[in-house]
Amino acid sequence: MRANFYTYQEWGARNRAERETCLAGAFDSLTSFGTGADEVGISHHYESCVRNAKMDLSQLTQNVIRFARDKPELHTGSVQRALLRYLNAACGQPPVK
Numbered sequence: 001m002r003a004n005f006y007t008y009q010e011w012g013a014r015n016r017a018e019r020e021t022c023l024a025g026a027f028d029s030l031t032s033f034g035t036g037a038d039e040v041g042i043s044h045h046y047e048s049c050v051r052n053a054k055m056d057l058s059q060l061t062q063n064v065i066r067f068a069r070d071k072p073e074l075h076t077g078s079v080q081r082a083l084l085r086y087l088n089a090a091c092g093q094p095p096v097k
Helices: 008-012 016-032 037-052 057-069 079-091
Strands: none
Touching (some): 016 037, 016 057, 016 079, 037 079, 057 079
């Protein structure tokens, strides 16, 4: 198995299942790999926001697409960048300790 890292445009051209799988990985990496107090707070912030919104993976994917649609500066960056910008807009900035 090999890892594929897509730009936002490449990701957007994939089929629905591939987009969702990729976004799940990006969200998991954002919320699962931090070990310091700041990273744990950030993880909790985004996980709580998505859970409280009762957002499933399909909805999160569609929300990122809608959010980035009119932001051309996100189209040439990474999927992770678009996801993070969406989460900050939807959930607010995570608390900083």
